[in-house]
Amino acid sequence: MTKVIMGASMSLDGYIAGPNESGFDHLFAWHNNGEVEIPAAHEQWTFRPGRASEPVVREYLQVGAIVCGRRLFDLTQGWGGHHPLGAPVFVVTHNVPTDWPHPDAPFTFVTDGVESAVRQAQKAAGDSYVSIAAGNVGRQALEAGLVDEVRVELVPVFLGGGTRFADDIAGAPVALGNPRVIEGDRVTHLQYPVIPQS
């Protein structure tokens, strides 16, 4: 089965966005604070991580399909129709936008829930993996047992408020396995296997 990874860059106090959508300069500093130039899928984006984070970024770029919520889609204005990782995007939403200016872009609006979005993404991902953003949609996927791995790109900053990585998870406590750890500059990459619930 196609692997599903839930992840995000997160502050030490557990936020994936600061108050009023701030803090991204801190959260994503590691994308561009190094010497390894890695072109993204579209010419308007380039990553320049440090050597330690290079394999993490290269694996990002191999993603087969992406699931996100409407909040992230709106916040990024749908990445202008070009997700920087170059994969098809499945947007979980109650209301399909009527003014989306990129109808030919590989974006699918899914109105029947997170599980449907994950299943569609798995089909689209081919031999690769599905990435699901943390936050509300990621939490729902985790609760539904759809997530195989949780990846936290832990950034050494307190943001003091904002949007949480995963709040009020149903069925908690939820224990994960020990992480694989990669020490980058302005980020500690933590990759936790989800322990299947029997």
Next chain:
Amino acid sequence: MTKVIMGASMSLDGYIAGPNESGFDHLFAWHNNGEVEIPAAHEQWTFRPGRASEPVVREYLQVGAIVCGRRLFDLTQGWGGHHPLGAPVFVVTHNVPTDWPHPDAPFTFVTDGVESAVRQAQKAAGDSYVSIAAGNVGRQALEAGLVDEVRVELVPVFLGGGTRFADDIAGAPVALGNPRVIEGDRVTHLQYPVIPQS
């Protein structure tokens, strides 16, 4: 100046205690899931961490003085008058307990705030360091610029609610330095230097 370290065991979703004071079996599993037997300061406690976490526990036991809030003091019933790390404890509180059954134990109730408690603890700590619990008191110390290092013992569990490591920090974003990382079993030890604010 005597070093001040703010720390706690924390879940991946940022809690140092779960809902209704639950989750401690997860948060402190690493204290006793290994093969290295380390007697605590009082015979009623023993640590048994894995090899990777051994130096962390040994350094715990070298603490010179401890600052905590009234919540932790009440929750542990003042550790029965014997803190497992064997150091004097400075409890920040608005109301000195009138029924404390261990008046000769090295516990001091500080009613004039966190800064006073930290200064008193620094005097008591001698050549060693001061440990301050995360949560409300730790956050206040961090905000006041009294903390030199933040230590997160990051546990692979989502607790879904409870008491946060540090919530609503004033002056955020607060960036820390890159951490020293020690990979234990059921814990990732992360030791972040605080960057002095100019």
